[in-house]
Each structure stands twice: as C-alpha cells, then as structure tokens.
Amino acid sequence: MSAVQEVVTEAPAVEAVPKRAMTLGYGASMVMLVLLIMAPVFVKNFIIFQLTMLLIYALAVLALNILTGGSGQFSLGQSAFYAVGAYTSAILMEHAGMNYALTLPVAGVVCFGFGFLFGQPALRLSGVYLALATFALATAMPQLLKLGYFEHWTGGVQGLVVTKPDAPFGLPMSQDMWLYYFTLAVTIAIYIFSVNLLKSRSGRAFMAIRDNEIAASAMGIDVALYKTLAFGVSAGITGVAGGLGAIAVQFVAPDGYTITLAISLFLGMVVGGVGWLPGSIVGSAFIIFVPNIAEGISKGLSGAVFGVLLFLVIFLVPHGARQVAIVAQQLIGKLKRN
C-alpha cells in the first residue's frame, strides 16, 4: 500500500500576487497617511484608544500577511508571538524600569528569535499539519504563562499592570493621543520596512517559495533559511505589536492571548486580502468593529450576526479588500481615459 503514492500537481495554497499589487500607489498612501494623522483630532479619548488598537492589530495582521501572503506558510499561532511580545515589554517596564519605547525593539528581537527557532521544526510541516503545530503553540502559550515557575516575573494568572506613558517634552496632549501618534509612527516605520522587505531579494525568495517550493529550490534559493526567516520576521513584528498592545491596554494577562486572538488575526488577514499589505488595516478594522456592531444588532445572537456578516464579506469579495482596491483602481483608470 505504501508503495502507491499520490502524485498531484502542486497548487499553491495562496495564489500568486504580483509584487506591485502588494502595495498602495503613492497618491493613495498619502491620502491614507493624512487621514490617519487627522483622525484623533476630532474624536473622544475612547475612540482614540480604539484607533490605537486598530493600528496595533493592523501590525499583527500585517505580520501574518508577510508569513502567509508572502511565504505561503499558514499560522494559527500568532497569538503566542503576540503574548511573548506583550510580556517582554511589560516585564521590562515593570521589573527593570525600562523606558516603554525601548522595550519594543527588545520585544521584536526576542520574538524574532522565538519565531526563527519555532520555524525550524515547522519546516517539515506544511498546510494543515503546520496549522496544527502553530495551533498547539497558541493553546500552550496561556498555560505556560500561568506556570508557577515564572510567576515572579509574569504575575501568574493575575498578570501585570503596566503604567501608561505621558506625552514627552510637555506636549499638550492626552495620554491616549500621544500613544496613538507613537503607535502610528511605529506602524508606518514597520509598514515601510515590510514593503521594502517584500521588494527585496529576500521578499522575492519568499514569494518564489510560496508559488512553488521545488522550483524555488531548483533556482538556488535556500528554502529552509527563507522559510524560517519569514517565521522570524513575522513573529518579530507581531511581538512589537504585542508590546504596543500591552502599553495601550495597560495590562497583560494569560487569558488575553488565547487562540481566539490568533483566529481573529487570521480572519483579519482574509478580509483584508491575503498578500495585500495595505489590506491589513481593513482587516484589523473588521475584527475590532464588526463584533461590536454584531453585539449592537442582537445581544443573544451576536455570534450568528458576526458569522452572517463574515459570510456576506467573503461572498461579495472572496479576495478581501484587495479585490475592492483593484476594482476601484480600474474604475479610476477608466475615468481618467474618458
């Protein structure tokens, strides 16, 4: 029986996205930037906080997008990397008295290492098997954080309370608004880094592996290296997002980082469009606001309303926000010609 082997023509799990289509044009980027800068001026502090969370989740979705949309590897374990980043920041701030801004690069580096190492065994797995392995990581993480052995640093089940930073240099801004602009700056920096990463030699290697692993290795790409590298980069960015999240929420606890978070991030990626980096912010908006809207429509059936809305989105635009963007682009192109 084992001599009979199934032979299939490889169909990549994630379809190819042309490199140029992975980013926004210059004009659209500028409009988006101005909108993001102006947004907090007109709204209340609570909404500013939500916008901050929007950016933070957008970063986490972006990270998953690099891994799945870029290198074609599937992950349900992003919540674990997010948790490690959040805890790294929180512990450094509360136990070592480090400045909040300085903890973020540390969180990024720690998570990069963690992701890179996790990528090693994950190399042998693909598709659903990889999904299960990352899923195992996501379910194990909250339990590990609760372990009595680490309790001195992690605070066990209770978690850690983090102090919210004030605006520096005596700027006349509320804490929320400062944190929003701080997060925005980090997000833009990471977005530019990611866009350039995917345009670089490494990014092309990721995409070659995504489209056809065997062909990629025949072209001389070190498949093992680039696959683990993609895991590392993705985990690192998720870690920075986690650190920012800890600062924004002012609290870290094991139960904040369960598999639900990983599933949300996955949904965010699908809604935003797999492999389309600017879609991350659309996806993030979906996972932050739609559950609230569903709750508003019907308290008892909020899960069903959420499910129906999600179905609507994937029925109308199976490729996510990317599809909307492409249609819009074609329309604008037509108008220009007329």
Next chain:
Amino acid sequence: MELFTNQILAGIATGAIYACMALAVVMIYQAIDHLNFAQGEMAMFSTFVCWQLMQWGVPYWGAFLITLVFSFAGGIAIERLLFKPLAKAPILTNVAGFIALYAIINSVAGLIWDFTIKQFPTPFGSSPFLGSQLISTHQAGMIGVTLMLLLLLFFFFRFTRMGLAMRAAASLPESARLVGINTSWMIALGWGMAAAIGAIAGMLIAPVVFLEPNMMLGVLIYGFAAAVLGGLTSPLGAVVGGFLVGIFENLVGTYIPGVGNELKLPIALALIVTVLVVKPAGLFGRPIVKRV
C-alpha cells in the same frame, strides 16, 4: 503496573470519543480537502435535535435515525447553500467561512436551547463493563460503534462504485470529471456523510461530556489532533490516532509531575507535533509526491 494498565484502559475510553470525532473529520477531509472547523458545532447541533426529539416523546432509536437523516440533509444543504458558491474562492477564504459557520451554529444553538447543561441518555447503560470500574458499558458501546463505523466506511470506499467515485473526486477532481463523475455532488455527499458521522459522534459523546452548546470545543481539538496524527487520508489512522491521543493524554496526566488538567492539552499537542516532525504525513497517511 496495575496503575499503568488502568490508565491505558481509561485512555482508550476517552480515546473512543476522539476517534469518533476524528473519523468525521477525516471523512470531510476526504471529500473537500479542508479541515472543517465547524464540524464539532454541526455535531453539537445534531445532538440537540436528537435531545429535542426525545423531549417530544420519540424513543431513543427513532430519534437517532431521524437525527441521522436530518444531519445528512443538513450537511448537504450547508454545502449547496454556503460552500458551493465559494468553491472557486481561495482556500483561506473557505477556512474563514468555516469559522463563520462555527459562530452562527454555536450562537443559534445557544439561543434555542440556552447554555445550561443537559443530561443525554445512553442506549448502552452505564454500569461497569466486564467488572472494570474504568470502562463503562457506554464507553465500550462507543468503541464498538466507532469500530463498526470504520468497517462500514472501509467497505463503502473500497467496494462500492459510489465510494470509488468519491475518492476519485477528492484526489483528482479534473480527471474524475472527465470520466463522468459528478464531482460537485460528490462533495455535497461528503458533507452529508460527514455531518451524519458527526451526529453519531455527538450522540455518543453527549452522555459523557453532557449536552451544551460548547461541549464540542475540546473534543474537536482532540479530534483534529487525532486525525492529523493518524494521517488525514486514512480513516483507520483517524481511529488509531484517536485512541493514541486518549492514551497519551492520560499517561501524561498521571506520570509527569506538575501536569494539571490545564497542561494536558499542550503536552498532548506537543507530542503530536513531535510525531509529525518525524512522520510529516501522519502515522498512516500516504506521503504526497509533488510535481513541479
């Protein structure tokens, strides 16, 4: 030594639950090539339908049969209405669809039958089986039904035209279409069968874990793990995987100090991942050779 054998027996008893679920998981994987995250919720819903029928006075086996028919039809309806239109959409979009389906079924069941725990009857009784305190007659019956299902499925896939057509449609859809198999309906049939098997699993599991809308969450995770461990292409693997996961889980809980209930799942999953690293297609799965 006695502790060891007892733990293995207890592991087999819990493993039967996972084996049942894993069988349903593999069934749908054979038909549609994806893991259905809503599988557990579909099984839960079917179990509730059975419970409701019994509340209305239908006898156990009558309710059992009606539920099977209902689940089969329901599975086909879900495929026709919700997932056929998504057939051309990317795989990840389909996975998002499963998550949406999960949320809908869970929330609707919660609204109709609320979240209080309900008792579910067993047809096998719950006295000790062959004088052992660790396995009840219900659990023995469950193992029996799982093995019978496995046998039936084996004969169906191996010796019937329909089974052959389903296998063909799953492994090479284009070629299957060329030889005249209606692949689209084969997928629907796969959904129906998976839903029916899931319903059997749900009705067998409910007396053990009690009936409530979230009862399947833990079971489904172990069921997935078992299916992946055994190899997603093999129903036999799924059943063996189910028993192995049950035994793993029990032994880990007994012999590794400091492992409470909380850490059982992560450790069981870690073991499974370790096995997968050595055998990436699962214990009984066939490795897939890729063409460039």
